[in-house]
Amino acid sequence: MSKSLSIVFSRLGSLLVTLVVMSFIIFLLVEIMPxxxxxxxxxxxxxxxxxxxxxxxxxxxxxxxxxxxxxxxxxxxxxLGESLYMKGVTINSILWRRVANSLLLALTAFIF
Known part of the structure; x- marks a missing residue:
């Protein structure tokens, strides 16, 4: 395996470990909130x-x-689960509405 490919895999592994550790820490911090x-x-x-x-x-x-x-x-x-504030509405549906608007804005800015 080439040296650059080895570095890429090493960095991807570090990224994955960092994401797991940070997500657990944030999950834990939310848990211990009063x-x-x-x-x-x-x-x-x-x-x-x-x-x-x-x-x-x-x-x-x-x-x-x-x-x-x-x-x-x-x-x-x-x-991603269900919204705590909007009963019966999934977080995915909320997120995709916002992402669609953001992508439209980004595409418009990219073109012009």
Whole structure:
């Protein structure tokens, strides 16, 4: 294998390790933030039973590594999950609407 190809593979490996480590650190930081995600979604007037039901439905009671693995698996499949604020709307649909506008703007700027 040529030296330049070896360097490329080495850098790609370093990139992959960095992405995994940083994504886990960010996932962990979000986890240790104060507050309960289920409580924030349902609001302050929600009962303990409804909060617990949402935690079970969303898998928020699962261990940290299980939730991280589920998130990484979804990310690998292209499934970014569901919006917490827009009920029933996937993050993919929100993202693609924004990306389409950004690509149109970039293409226009590139042409002119």
């Amino acid at each position: 507050g309960d995600v289920a409580q924030m979604i349902l609001g302050q007037s929600a009962t303990k039973e409804s909060v617990q039901a949402l935690r079970e439905a969303k898998g928020l009671d699962d261990p940290l590594l299980v939730r991280y693995g589920r998130w990484v698996g979804g990310l690998a499949r292209g499934d």
